[in-house]
Amino acid sequence: MPLINVIPGDKIPLAPMNVRLPAWRVPGWLLVFWWLARGLFRLTVLAVRYWWLTGPAALALWIRVELGGLALAGVALTVAAGCLGWWRWHPSSWLRFGWYPLLARVRALVIYRRRWASVMATCGLATAFAGDRYVPQLLRVRCDRYGDELTVRLLPGQIPDDWGQAAERLAYAFRLRTGQARSTNRPDRVVLRLVRRDPLAEVVGPLPVAEVPDFDGxxxxxxxxxxxxxxxxxxxxxxxxxxxxxxxxxxxxxxxxxxxxxxxxxxxxxxxxxxxxxxxxxxxxxxxxxxxxxxxxxxxxxxxxxxxxxxxxxxxxxxxxxxxxxxxxxxxxxxxxxxxxxxxxxxxxxxxxxxxxxxxxxxxxxxxxxxxxxxxxxxxxxxxxxxxxxxxxxxxxxxxxxxxxxxxxxxxxxxxxxxxxxxxxxxxxxxxxxxxxxxxxxxxxxxxxxxxxxxxxxxxxxxxxxxxxxxxxxxx
Incomplete structure (x- = not known):
C-alpha cells in the first residue's frame, strides 16, 4: 500500500534520484501548451494571493490606459491626501486599520516568506518524511509599534516549547532584537513574537490610585x-x-x-x-x-x-x-x-x-x-x-x-x-x-x-x- 502524505506544511522539494527512464516522444506544441498553462495557473494563484499588490496595479494600469497619466496622478494624489487626512484626524485608527496591516503584508512578503524555509531548516524546526522535507506554515503576520507577531501552524510532533527554545535564534535570523513564543487556544498553532524595539525602554511613572483597590487586578x-x-x-x-x-x-x-x-x-x-x-x-x-x-x-x-x-x-x-x-x-x-x-x-x-x-x-x-x-x-x-x-x-x-x-x-x-x-x-x-x-x-x-x-x-x-x-x- 503506498504511503499517504499526511503532514501539513510547505514541502521543500528535493533533487530527484538520477535514474534512467524510458524515453517518450512528446510533440513540441504539447510541451509549449503545458508550460503556458502551468505558468498561467501559477500567475493566477500569485495574483489572488497578493491581491493587495495586483489589484491596485491593475486599477492604475486601467486608469492610465483609459483616462491618461493626469487622471492617474490625480487619483494617486487624492488617495495620498485621504491617508494623510485620516492620519491627522484619527491617528490611532489609521495605524490600526491602515498602516500596520499594510506594513505586515510587506514585511511578510519581503522579510519572512522569502527566507522562511531556510530559517526553519537552520533553526531545527523543519522535518523530513517519506523522502520529503517539510517546514511549518506561516499563516499570518501582524505588526504593531514595537514588533511583529507571526502565527504559525505546527508540524506534527512539535510543541510550543520547541519554538520557545528556538525563539532567540529565530529573532537573530530575521535580524531582530528578541523573540518569544506562546501557545494559543488551538493546539496546532503557536504565536511567535519578534521585537524590533523595546517597548519598555522608558521609565514608568507612578500610576493613578484607584478609589477602591481591585484585588483581582x-x-x-x-x-x-x-x-x-x-x-x-x-x-x-x-x-x-x-x-x-x-x-x-x-x-x-x-x-x-x-x-x-x-x-x-x-x-x-x-x-x-x-x-x-x-x-x-x-x-x-x-x-x-x-x-x-x-x-x-x-x-x-x-x-x-x-x-x-x-x-x-x-x-x-x-x-x-x-x-x-x-x-x-x-x-x-x-x-x-x-x-x-x-x-x-x-x-x-x-x-x-x-x-x-x-x-x-x-x-x-x-x-x-x-x-x-x-x-x-x-x-x-x-x-x-x-x-x-x-x-x-x-x-x-x-x-x-x-x-x-x-x-x-x-x-x-x-x-x-x-x-x-x-x-x-x-x-x-x-x-x-x-x-x-x-x-x-x-x-x-x-x-x-x-x-x-x-x-x-x-x-x-x-x-x-x-x-x-x-x-x-x-x-x-
Whole structure:
C-alpha cells in the first residue's frame, strides 16, 4: 500500500534520484501548451494571493490606459491626501486599520516568506518524511509599534516549547532584537513574537490610585503592549527576586500604591518587615499598621502574631465561606518582606530562624483563603535560602545574575519560554517577567518607579489610621 502524505506544511522539494527512464516522444506544441498553462495557473494563484499588490496595479494600469497619466496622478494624489487626512484626524485608527496591516503584508512578503524555509531548516524546526522535507506554515503576520507577531501552524510532533527554545535564534535570523513564543487556544498553532524595539525602554511613572483597590487586578506597571499590567493579589502570594539594583523596590512600592486607598479606608492592613534596618521601607511608615525592622526576635514575634490572627479568622470562617471578603472590620492582611533571605538564612540565632521559617511556612500554606498574603523580595533564590518558594503562586523575576536562577525563581523551562531575566540590562531597573501558577508563558512588565518624594506624599495622603503604634517604636 503506498504511503499517504499526511503532514501539513510547505514541502521543500528535493533533487530527484538520477535514474534512467524510458524515453517518450512528446510533440513540441504539447510541451509549449503545458508550460503556458502551468505558468498561467501559477500567475493566477500569485495574483489572488497578493491581491493587495495586483489589484491596485491593475486599477492604475486601467486608469492610465483609459483616462491618461493626469487622471492617474490625480487619483494617486487624492488617495495620498485621504491617508494623510485620516492620519491627522484619527491617528490611532489609521495605524490600526491602515498602516500596520499594510506594513505586515510587506514585511511578510519581503522579510519572512522569502527566507522562511531556510530559517526553519537552520533553526531545527523543519522535518523530513517519506523522502520529503517539510517546514511549518506561516499563516499570518501582524505588526504593531514595537514588533511583529507571526502565527504559525505546527508540524506534527512539535510543541510550543520547541519554538520557545528556538525563539532567540529565530529573532537573530530575521535580524531582530528578541523573540518569544506562546501557545494559543488551538493546539496546532503557536504565536511567535519578534521585537524590533523595546517597548519598555522608558521609565514608568507612578500610576493613578484607584478609589477602591481591585484585588483581582492591581495596576502595577505597563506590559509590552503598552497596557497597564494588573496583578491578581486575592488568593495568591507574591515572590520577587532580583539582583542588587534590579528594581525590587519598584515592585513593592507599586503594589503598596495600588493598595493605598484600601489602606486609608481600613480595608487593607500592611505589615512591613525590613531586615536591612528600615532603609527601604521607612519612607512609607505612615502606610503600615505594623513596621518591624532590625531586631530578628521582634520580627519573629510579629510573624507569629500574624499566624495567630490567621488561625482565629480561619476558625471564624469555617463552615461559613471558603474565601475571605475584606471589610474595614476584617481587613485584608498583606505582609511585605524586603530581603526575605535575611530572615530565612542569614540570622545566626538558630532558634529565631526556625521560628521565622515555621511562621512563614504556615502563612504561605494556609493564609490565602483567609485573606493573609505574603509579598516577599529577595536577591538569592537558592533552595537552601528559600526552601518554600514553591508556595508562591505568583513569581516575579527581575534582573538575575545567572541563567540557572531564572528557572529557580520562575519554574522549570521558564527561560526557554522567553523569560531572559539574565539578559535584562542594568540600565532597565524595574523590568521583569511575571509567571502565574497554571500559566505557561511569562509576561514581560516594567513596574512603576516611585521616588522618595512620591512615597512620602503617598504616606501623607493615604496614611493608615490605627490606635496602636508599630513595632520598634515607629509610629505611623
Amino acid at each position: 492591581l495596576a502595577l506597571g505597563v506590559d509590552e503592549e503598552g497596557q497597564p499590567y494588573r496583578l491578581r493579589l486575592s488568593g495568591s502570594h507574591v515572590l520577587i527576586a532580583g539582583a542588587t539594583g534590579s528594581g525590587k523596590g519598584s515592585v513593592l512600592w507599586s503594589l503598596i500604591r495600588a493598595l493605598a486607598a484600601g489602606i486609608r479606608s481600613g480595608l487593607v492592613e500592611v505589615w512591613a518587615f525590613d531586615p536591612k534596618g528600615g532603609m527601604e521601607l521607612a519612607a512609607g511608615v505612615p502606610l503600615f499598621a505594623r513596621f518591624a525592622y532590625d531586631d530578628p526576635d521582634s520580627m519573629a514575634g510579629v510573624l507569629e502574631e500574624a499566624v495567630k490572627r490567621m488561625r482565629v479568622r480561619a476558625a471564624r470562617l469555617r463552615g461559613v465561606t471558603r474565601q475571605h471578603v475584606p471589610t474595614p472590620q476584617d481587613p485584608l492582611l498583606v505582609l511585605v518582606v524586603d530581603e526575605l533571605a535575611a530572615l530565612t538564612a542569614y540570622i545566626t540565632d538558630r532558634k529565631v530562624r526556625d521560628r521565622i521559617k515555621e511562621a512563614l511556612g504556615l502563612l504561605l500554606s494556609q493564609g490565602r483563603a483567609v485573606g493573609v498574603h505574603v509579598v516577599a523580595a529577595l536577591q538569592d533564590p537558592r533552595k537552601d535560602v528559600l526552601p518554600f518558594r514553591d508556595l508562591f503562586p505568583t513569581r516575579i523575576g527581575l534582573r538575575l545574575t545567572e541563567p540557572e536562577q531564572v528557572d529557580m525563581v520562575l519554574g522549570d523551562a521558564a527561560r526557554d519560554r522567553g523569560a531572559l531575566c539574565d539578559r535584562i540590562p542594568e540600565s532597565s531597573p524595574g523590568v521583569g517577567f511575571v509567571v502565574l501558577d497554571g500559566v505557561r508563558e511569562p509576561v514581560r512588565v516594567r513596574f512603576a518607579y516611585l521616588t522618595d518624594d512620591d512615597i512620602r506624599q503617598l504616606g501623607h495622603d493615604y496614611r493608615h489610621h490605627s490606635d496602636t503604634d508599630t513595632d520598634q517604636g515607629v509610629n505611623p
